[in-house]
Amino acid sequence: MTQSKSTPVPHLQLGSCDYPEHVPQDRWVPYAQQQKELGLSYVRIAEFAWSRMEPRPGEYDWAWLDTALDTYHAAGMRVVLCTPTPTPPAWLIRAHPEILPMDAQGRVREFGARRQYDFASPVYREHSRRITRAMAERYGTHPAVAGWQTDNEFGCHNTARSYGGASAEAFPGWLERKYGTLDALNTAWGNVFWSMEYTDWAQIKPPNLTVAEPNPSHVLDFYRFASAMIAEFQAEQVAILRELSPGRFVTHNFMIFETGFDHYEVAKGLDFVTWDNYPLGMLEFFAPPGSGEDVKTHFARTGQPDLIAFNHDLYRGLLGGKNALGRNGAGTPNGPWVMEQQCGQVNWAPFNPLPADGAVQLWTAQAWAHGADVVSYFRWRAATMAQEVMHSGLLRHDETPDRGFTEVAELDTTQFPVGEVSAKVAVLHDYDSLWLYDEQKHSANLSYWTQTLTYYMALRGLGVDVDVIHADADLSGYAVVVAPAITLVSKERAAHWTAAVQAGAKLVCGPRTAFRTPGGETWADGQFGPLSALVGAKLLQYDSLRPTLSQKIDGDGGQFEAHAWAESYRTQDAETLYTYAGGPLDGQSAVIRNGGVTVIGAHSEKLVGSVLTGVLADADVSMTPLPDGVRLSRRAGRTLLQNWNPDAVTWNGRRLEPVSFTVLENGNG
Amino acid sequence: MTQSKSTPVPHLQLGSCDYPEHVPQDRWVPYAQQQKELGLSYVRIAEFAWSRMEPRPGEYDWAWLDTALDTYHAAGMRVVLCTPTPTPPAWLIRAHPEILPMDAQGRVREFGARRQYDFASPVYREHSRRITRAMAERYGTHPAVAGWQTDNEFGCHNTARSYGGASAEAFPGWLERKYGTLDALNTAWGNVFWSMEYTDWAQIKPPNLTVAEPNPSHVLDFYRFASAMIAEFQAEQVAILRELSPGRFVTHNFMIFETGFDHYEVAKGLDFVTWDNYPLGMLEFFAPPGSGEDVKTHFARTGQPDLIAFNHDLYRGLLGGKNALGRNGAGTPNGPWVMEQQCGQVNWAPFNPLPADGAVQLWTAQAWAHGADVVSYFRWRAATMAQEVMHSGLLRHDETPDRGFTEVAELDTTQFPVGEVSAKVAVLHDYDSLWLYDEQKHSANLSYWTQTLTYYMALRGLGVDVDVIHADADLSGYAVVVAPAITLVSKERAAHWTAAVQAGAKLVCGPRTAFRTPGGETWADGQFGPLSALVGAKLLQYDSLRPTLSQKIDGDGGQFEAHAWAESYRTQDAETLYTYAGGPLDGQSAVIRNGGVTVIGAHSEKLVGSVLTGVLADADVSMTPLPDGVRLSRRAGRTLLQNWNPDAVTWNGRRLEPVSFTVLENGNG
Amino acid sequence: MTQSKSTPVPHLQLGSCDYPEHVPQDRWVPYAQQQKELGLSYVRIAEFAWSRMEPRPGEYDWAWLDTALDTYHAAGMRVVLCTPTPTPPAWLIRAHPEILPMDAQGRVREFGARRQYDFASPVYREHSRRITRAMAERYGTHPAVAGWQTDNEFGCHNTARSYGGASAEAFPGWLERKYGTLDALNTAWGNVFWSMEYTDWAQIKPPNLTVAEPNPSHVLDFYRFASAMIAEFQAEQVAILRELSPGRFVTHNFMIFETGFDHYEVAKGLDFVTWDNYPLGMLEFFAPPGSGEDVKTHFARTGQPDLIAFNHDLYRGLLGGKNALGRNGAGTPNGPWVMEQQCGQVNWAPFNPLPADGAVQLWTAQAWAHGADVVSYFRWRAATMAQEVMHSGLLRHDETPDRGFTEVAELDTTQFPVGEVSAKVAVLHDYDSLWLYDEQKHSANLSYWTQTLTYYMALRGLGVDVDVIHADADLSGYAVVVAPAITLVSKERAAHWTAAVQAGAKLVCGPRTAFRTPGGETWADGQFGPLSALVGAKLLQYDSLRPTLSQKIDGDGGQFEAHAWAESYRTQDAETLYTYAGGPLDGQSAVIRNGGVTVIGAHSEKLVGSVLTGVLADADVSMTPLPDGVRLSRRAGRTLLQNWNPDAVTWNGRRLEPVSFTVLENGNG
Ligand SMILES: [Zn+2]
Ligand SMILES: [Zn+2]
Ligand SMILES: [Zn+2]
Incomplete structure (x- = not known):
């Protein structure tokens, strides 16, 4: 006992x-x-x-x-x-x-x-x-x-990663177990690109100290290997x-x-x-x-x-x-x-x-x-x-x-009673996507976390509870599923999301979604690869904006500005909600919707907040827009009202002391 | 066939x-x-x-x-x-x-x-x-x-350069073939300076990982060696x-x-x-x-x-x-x-x-x-x-x-018919000078390219076509020859330039011209070494200006400001066109002229533009001063009028669309 | 002869x-x-x-x-x-x-x-x-x-330091001669902290390339070893x-x-x-x-x-x-x-x-x-x-x-006759303290030199001559002794300073004084360790201020602002001269005094100047407050009046030419 x-x-x-x-x-x-x-x-x-x-x-x-x-x-x-x-x-x-x-x-x-x-x-x-x-x-x-x-x-x-010694010795064997043949590995990595094809497993080393940047597929598998170790x-x-x-x-x-x-x-x-x-x-x-x-x-x-x-x-x-x-x-x-x-x-x-x-x-x-x-x-x-x-x-x-x-x-x-956190909104996360995203950022000020947190913070600013879950996790029970930066979408993942949308979930995707294959290449039929039918569109252009450049976006929700990233689409079944104005993307689709799926091509905090508000409303998810530094979180039938600001804030007729919280029963603020 | x-x-x-x-x-x-x-x-x-x-x-x-x-x-x-x-x-x-x-x-x-x-x-x-x-x-x-x-x-x-392995092995032999004896090499490099004299060819390695900066002559020859490979x-x-x-x-x-x-x-x-x-x-x-x-x-x-x-x-x-x-x-x-x-x-x-x-x-x-x-x-x-x-x-x-x-x-x-580009102005370029210049910049914001491009851009802004040629290239046919940063001037090069000036070309030199010998040392009789007679002056002072400092310059063309670099001269045969005002160079010569040779001691975009304008006029080179982003280039009897600006520009009574060009016959704009 | x-x-x-x-x-x-x-x-x-x-x-x-x-x-x-x-x-x-x-x-x-x-x-x-x-x-x-x-x-x-080769070979022997036993070394360094205990002298290497930062005691002894070499x-x-x-x-x-x-x-x-x-x-x-x-x-x-x-x-x-x-x-x-x-x-x-x-x-x-x-x-x-x-x-x-x-x-x-420089004020300096201070700065903008120079410059701005001496040097003859950053205070050093104070000297200490032991640990009874009785207080809090944060300080001398660092004290025998206002230190002691000892907890140029002025006055040290760039230095019965400014300055009714000096007999300015 x-x-x-x-x-x-x-x-x-x-x-x-x-x-x-x-x-x-x-x-x-x-x-x-x-x-x-x-x-x-x-x-x-x-x-x-x-x-x-x-x-x-x-x-x-x-x-x-x-x-x-x-x-x-x-x-x-x-x-x-x-x-x-x-x-x-x-x-x-x-x-x-x-x-x-x-x-x-x-x-x-x-x-x-x-x-x-x-x-x-x-x-x-x-x-x-x-x-x-x-x-x-x-x-x-x-x-x-x-x-x-x-x-x-x-x-x-x-x-997490060692670039020599035991890891360097174990890496080829791990690859051999994964791929079986060198032909399979060379094809999966696209090693023909710069004559990087291997003829012996022992030729393969960790992807460091290469003369120029290493093959991102090589990097991706090395990261997976290190994780497996x-x-x-x-x-x-x-x-x-x-x-x-x-x-x-x-x-x-x-x-x-x-x-x-x-x-x-x-x-x-x-x-x-x-x-x-x-x-x-x-x-x-x-x-x-x-x-x-x-x-x-x-x-x-x-x-x-x-x-x-x-x-x-x-x-x-x-x-x-x-x-x-x-x-x-x-x-x-x-x-x-x-x-x-x-x-x-x-x-x-x-x-x-x-x-x-x-x-x-x-x-x-x-x-x-x-x-x-x-x-x-x-x-x-x-x-x-x-x-x-x-x-x-x-x-x-x-x-x-x-x-x-x-x-x-x-x-x-x-x-603080224990009990469940019950969220109607899921933000999808995936380490493979993170690694691919950040290995080839294309815009120095953009990263997987930045992109993901933009969506997460917008949701928190609307007073919505969120589960952060794996991109392949069970999606049942979620009214809204957000994929801010899931750049790797396999056929299986595409089918999984499609089923969720067919079951009634609203899906919101950020730029670069479904750009890459599980091997780290791009889909040969272009973004959105196997998700194209669900999205009803194809990628048109992507634009990496230097910090001093921005890109205007117009739509029913008003005018917004993108920074760091803007990508546009060729719609097939999808409708266009927002359009780029000016610049090389002038007149092209910035935000598109195909039934339950919305894709936001631009990196823009305010646009994301606006589009998410609409999707959440459509999905009947209750929102409570909150001022900066004020937050709501719910668990076990109680609501934690928080003021993270160094000053007192009056919100909803209630004075919130600096750096303080209140536990409300069944509270909605 | x-x-x-x-x-x-x-x-x-x-x-x-x-x-x-x-x-x-x-x-x-x-x-x-x-x-x-x-x-x-x-x-x-x-x-x-x-x-x-x-x-x-x-x-x-x-x-x-x-x-x-x-x-x-x-x-x-x-x-x-x-x-x-x-x-x-x-x-x-x-x-x-x-x-x-x-x-x-x-x-x-x-x-x-x-x-x-x-x-x-x-x-x-x-x-x-x-x-x-x-x-x-x-x-x-x-x-x-x-x-x-x-x-x-x-x-x-x-x-271009490898600092070990095969290059490290080949470097001493290349040096031996070049210098014949270690005495010759030690003298050429000035190895006595910090007791760096070699007694065996095999003692010589690439100039990397040295405790302090390596000997610039050592660096120069290593760069030449790598280039030769x-x-x-x-x-x-x-x-x-x-x-x-x-x-x-x-x-x-x-x-x-x-x-x-x-x-x-x-x-x-x-x-x-x-x-x-x-x-x-x-x-x-x-x-x-x-x-x-x-x-x-x-x-x-x-x-x-x-x-x-x-x-x-x-x-x-x-x-x-x-x-x-x-x-x-x-x-x-x-x-x-x-x-x-x-x-x-x-x-x-x-x-x-x-x-x-x-x-x-x-x-x-x-x-x-x-x-x-x-x-x-x-x-x-x-x-x-x-x-x-x-x-x-x-x-x-x-x-x-x-x-x-x-x-x-x-x-x-x-x-776009093919045919000759015919320029009356040559800008001189030389990799030895580039390497020496940048190895000992003395002013972190100055480089060989910066200095060279200052002159090149001034010429382009005047609508003048330019050949960029080697410092030892044939100078016949050029009305104006510009040496913005040719810091290495051998006796042969000095003679070559002198002949061109005697043949009627106007020569314009930037600071540090003829400061260094082919071995990478300074001329023991000081700048301008073998070019001194042609220039009719000697170096007086050089001043490396931190970014928050500038130096006023006065002359007939008005008042200018130098940044990054200012050097002054003791004139002998030369006349003074511009004089420094204030600071440690107060009253000293900033721009000098000796017959067909003009030397501009200060780094100053506007001064360079002004002096070049005068020289070009003297040389009967036709100029077309252009606004920012508008450019003219001529080939095969046609003139390409370009607008690189993101907005339309009206120039010479003509509307130039954004990011556009027009091909003019025998055009002068 | x-x-x-x-x-x-x-x-x-x-x-x-x-x-x-x-x-x-x-x-x-x-x-x-x-x-x-x-x-x-x-x-x-x-x-x-x-x-x-x-x-x-x-x-x-x-x-x-x-x-x-x-x-x-x-x-x-x-x-x-x-x-x-x-x-x-x-x-x-x-x-x-x-x-x-x-x-x-x-x-x-x-x-x-x-x-x-x-x-x-x-x-x-x-x-x-x-x-x-x-x-x-x-x-x-x-x-x-x-x-x-x-x-x-x-x-x-x-x-000064070599991290391999001969130094790496000699380091363990030097440690063995210093500590005698590995138990003594392991205890002195606190090697139990991350299981860093050694069982053989030969296991010890220089403190570089460690996965995370090395033990500061390890670093401290390596620095001492290198110095000894x-x-x-x-x-x-x-x-x-x-x-x-x-x-x-x-x-x-x-x-x-x-x-x-x-x-x-x-x-x-x-x-x-x-x-x-x-x-x-x-x-x-x-x-x-x-x-x-x-x-x-x-x-x-x-x-x-x-x-x-x-x-x-x-x-x-x-x-x-x-x-x-x-x-x-x-x-x-x-x-x-x-x-x-x-x-x-x-x-x-x-x-x-x-x-x-x-x-x-x-x-x-x-x-x-x-x-x-x-x-x-x-x-x-x-x-x-x-x-x-x-x-x-x-x-x-x-x-x-x-x-x-x-x-x-x-x-x-x-x-410029030779002769003695005679100062009534000593600033204490110690390389062990410097190494410890800078190894664990805790605030990226603060260093030992910054902290020390803040006090030194305040004294020079008051026209006071200063000796910079070792923290254990003879203190007789000094009216005021300043310890801006002596973070290492052994029992012997504490006794030495105590004796000086008892003999009539005024002691002024900066933050972190007597925080560390000779081994590089913190005193287990907290700052000020063996100096606690003399100071009459204990450390309460320290706050590392990011550059955009400051901390207000109030006292009889007015209101000041700390940046980079603020520490507060629990007074026992000491009185409080200045108090923090606002922030987490609100109401806590910022500057304290216990008889002849004053401790200034905040990093603030103006506060330091103000407190030093009071201490010097108490100690009957003559002051001559000087404008920026004007300085007085005295030797052999003469005073050197200096103007370091690029412009002329009128001071004390006297015109001082730019970048100039005057030698005054028995001058006080
Ligand atoms: Zn290429
Ligand atoms: Zn020296
Ligand atoms: Zn931890």
Whole structure:
């Protein structure tokens, strides 16, 4: 009988990331008790502690970890235990330097920080299984252990791909298993193009350091290969944990906007997904489309709400988008979790401001509203040593409670019941499309994320809840399906979407949709390839606009301006809703509609908002247009009304305090 | 009896670049027929097709190429056949990895794109000769073959120089042949400077990865060496083609503003020169002097006319500047050609806008007016695979005619008779000077091209036709000779210029003229070294102006402002035309004249324009001052009046439509 | 009896850097005579002449150097002779390529420029001692030789550290000698953090190419190690020179703002310190805090006076700050010297303007006022070959006197008596703190120099003389001690400062003071660690402000704005002088005082100026607030009044000509 099946989970629970190995042992009991008193239920530990578990090859030291687990258990804390594979110790690396990955510049990436391994390394795989088994044998049924986290933040520090060593050795074999013959590979990649045809599998290397840019099909398969290596690496750990730690969940903490691997593939086999939410660092690195220093400044101390929300919705959807209690036993949180939640300043952005008063509570509330069952703060106490001394924790370096601690102490989590997030609108996402899109952007200011977030933010600005789901996911139940940047559309995908439209869903597509084949070529019959019949049109022109150029668009909804991208269509069955005015596209179709399908050819925030409004209205999806920085998110019959602005806002006759939220019952605002 | 001597060439002819190996064989016949119907005469093929000609070592497959040539022939198309050496196949590279070049960072440049070879590689030279001979033996006298293109775009992707491998091995020997003794080399390079004297030839390496910047003389000779390797590489192919393909021309397609080798050296031995004209990509990468985002925006869909014109004039002049019919037999186009002409969007600039309506016709007309006998569009059909899927062709991916096709179809080429371009003004150019200038710029915003284009654009703005010729070329027949940036002036060059001035030519020199010796040092008696007597002055000071500084200049023509650079002179025989006012150069000579020689010490677009106007007037060269974006070019007794502006312009009482041209008989505007 | 003890030095003396090996021998006599006639006393030679002293291994050629020394001696010039170790010749490098250093990207740094050696190389150490001994044996007692310069500009071109080869081999041994056991090292570095614990000394490498950022403690010790290698390298030369060249001084010429090694450690064992002063290049590379293009433009032709002054004060203080005549025998200049003084345009900045009229004289006067005994111009004649042809000299390429020559000829050095610089205010400096600060900036726009210069410039703007001294230096005699950025405070350092405060000094600290331990961790009891009792407060929060954010501060002195950084305090014994207003720090302490200690938590030029004014007034330090570009510096009972502005300024009823100075007796302005 394990504890992990015993506690009901009626509302959001909290946790933190703790590192007992970083502090003297006399701090362990008071820390665990203080965590419990603060209202935390979970503590995540040990992901970087390999050198303490196995100080020398084969010499395990479990005593300290036994004590740590018993201490948390005694305090009533439930532990998420991690496999320590993000940090192979020095003795392992120096004995087997072939574990080290290689960067795209051909340099071995060295020991001295973390993630210094190649996922394809058979030597490292063996040690990964060995340490996982050793931990699972010892702690698989420990009553403190609620579940497991595999490794930590796959792909962080650009580590998803290794361009040499083990990965370079494994890549040809993976290709041979995929394609069978070199003729098949050469054809699929279009290798005739620049005489790049291979006559031996061993001739194929990773697509780096090529004289000019590599073949995008070569790149696409290398990215798929690297992703598969991560999935395999994790699956080996999961299998051992399933065997030796029954009744415990297994998860992984994914990273913000990480693009180095196919998250859907890697999420398979996990019980639920968690992610690491750093809103302020995210804003410095991922500005929303159309925004610049003004947006970064306005939201400098809260983060931009839609960027955060997108990640919540993305990670909630990795395993199907329908989280519910009970998959791991009654009362077990099923995720998604925020495994690491910023609770003070971070240390890794160019600028690392303090969060605004109330931001930690707001982030926590938003996480709940977007489906999180647990929010776990990073980290318990600020580190006094090494790389992250400038990063905050709930406790300061001197162990006094920091700003985040106070906000957590004052937060009433009973207002956050768990339950379903129910969205009528789906935004489609696909890592293959992302890779192809960004490999050949054609317009330096346009990217897959920019294009996708343009649509997502427009929907959020209309007060609509959104699921972010895989482009091949089940579409039943969605009134509106949006494909902002799904450039790769196979025949199967086209058939899948067609069926959804025939079943009554409205489909909205962005530019470049169905431009590319699964192999990464263009459809020889041109965009929209196998989707042409559904769209009722063909591509006419595409125009990459330099930042100082724009393109006017006219239609019933008014006049708009495109920037970065404008493409036009030759309509067959489709009707034209908007037309380009002036320039080389003058008079050509900008937005077209064929029954339930609308295609928006121009990159334009306002046009997208206008067209989506019409489609949502047609689909009877309720909208609540919202001012900047005000957002609505709904879960379990409640509505979270949020003000992310640094100033108070009056909305709908209600005064919203700066950086604040309100939970409404069945609220519509 | 070959076809290449049979057709008269009364006017501009057209062509395109086609890749039969990229499409199913059932497309070949319709493509060839459609080309002919469009009015194309030439088709360039096979430059990247090695892996299809020789799929495995020594196993040739000519069947497809036989069929392709016969197909073109049957359709009445004339073929430019290419040696496929830009793309050695995988089997060759993996068998001989020593063929691969090394970049300046010491990284081997890998297979997977194109141009993955070191020009100095003896192994690759052997294979280059072998495949050239095999092709020439099979097709040297094929009736479809009009001529040959060697390789493709030497130097593209920064491949002119390899900093390791075969080049590193060959460099010392080349130096030994040049200098004979190490004493001579150490003296010529000034190696005593930082104790860099060599005592063994084998001690000498390429000038990369040095702790501080390398010796500019070392760099200069390495650049010359790399250039010589390209010339040798090509000469080996040319010799074989001459032997086996009599009566056919041999050419090469040079790149826009490529600076990796001495084009004059590499052009030697060719029948005529061709180049690849991508006006929009050019503008994004090579902004004209003094211009910024405004110019890039104004000309975003046409390209900046003078940048394009400069390349036309440069390439026309590589083999002497006097193109004329008949060097290859009566009726054969003698070039220059535009071998690749953008006819839609390109894919390789940060932003890749569509051309304006009319731009493809305007580019074609301009090419003619600047001496082109053939314009060949890149490419017939847009590629559906690999690196260039975002690049346009005359046909779209789906084989429908794209914008460029329509413009070509509507173009009347009979208005473009071939004949001489006759210029009274020469702009001098020299790759040694370019390399020295840019190796030690002294002012980050100044470059050889910027300095040279300042003079060239001033001349074009005065409606004057210009030859761009080598600094040592025959100067007879020129009323005005301009040396904007010829910093290397040997005693021989000084004598050559002196003779021209004595013969009555006006010489105008920019700053730094005759500052450097052929070895790359400065003249020990200071600027103007051996040109001092002709100039009648010595250098006094040079001032590198940061962008926020300028320098006033006063003279009879008014007041001007220098930026980036200002140098002053101690006059001996020379008179002072302009004087600096204020700053450390206050009262010093800015522009001086000594008989037929004028030196302009300041970098200033307006001053240059003003002084050139005076010199041209003195030389009785007719001028037609033109507004921005309006240009005149003359050939074969006709004048091409061009409006490159996106708006209509009224000029000389005549309305010029946006992006348009008019051919005038004996026109003066 | 050597000449070096015979000449009294009543006032500033002048010199230049000459390179007889660069010019024909017939120039030597006239150059030496011309130098003497110009009023120069010193000539520095031979630092790059190894290939001429030893053209082949073991074959010494002294004849030319004998002649050169005799020539200078005959002309009455005194020689500073250099060891030629910055430029090991080709024969040595090719015979022992293991001498070459490796950059942080893992690339061997190649022969072909200068400084191509690893300080830790035992092979190179041996050759360094050998050539030093050979020179010293031959010239140690030559009557022309006044003293020696070791090598040249340690650290220039980022050469202080080598990340491979000999340094990588030596690093573990150095650590073992420092720590004794791996447990001690692992604890000191906090290696448990990411499982970075070592089990063998040989596992430890330089901290480069790590997957993520390396451990800052690892970095800190690597920087200390590299610094120690330089100190050892020089000490070996110094020992030989002391043995063989009695009565001669030994010095080294340090570089502007160089941060690659601990200058205090490397200066030990020298007689005095010299440095190389390039005010215009300095300004392009080291803009003062809060300034941008406007400051760079305003001072483009003079340099920013405080940047230059800071370097003078820094280098004067390396050996204790109390220069005085006689340490090397009566009449010998004791330094500091300016060994290389810009006297025309330099060649190494992005833009290299000419100095203003009068700038060379102003720089010379300022050098004197800040303690220099000798100013030596770089270089005698502009080089006609190799890397530095664009650099000016006193003579032009053509041997005519350049602008600087004229200014030197007109300068009366008798107005510059030698004597003490006497400052009541000390600014503390420490390379360990610098390294830690900049390794984890937390705010991209903040650096150790920016923070330090903010305080230094505020003091100079108040007309106060400043000593820049080591954080552990003797503090007696200072009324005010300023620690702008001393983030590393050991218990010993805390005790030292506490004693100074108790003795009556006022201490002013900037943010992050006493945040870090000597190992590079944070104090586990939080900032201010061992200084907490003295400060009477603890750190509350720190806030890294992005450039578009600022933070208001209120207090008796008015309202100010912080940018880049704001930290707040929990006061215990301290009182609060300024409070933050608004934002997350609202109401928290910004500036606090506890008796003689004031801490300023915010980065704000104006707040710093205001608080310093109050502290100086309290300490009875006389102030003279000065307008921008006007400065006062005092030495030997005289005051140098300087106007660095390009325009005349009226100050204190006195008209100050542009770029000019006046020497006042006992002047207070
Ligand atoms: Zn993390
Ligand atoms: Zn091309
Ligand atoms: Zn120097």
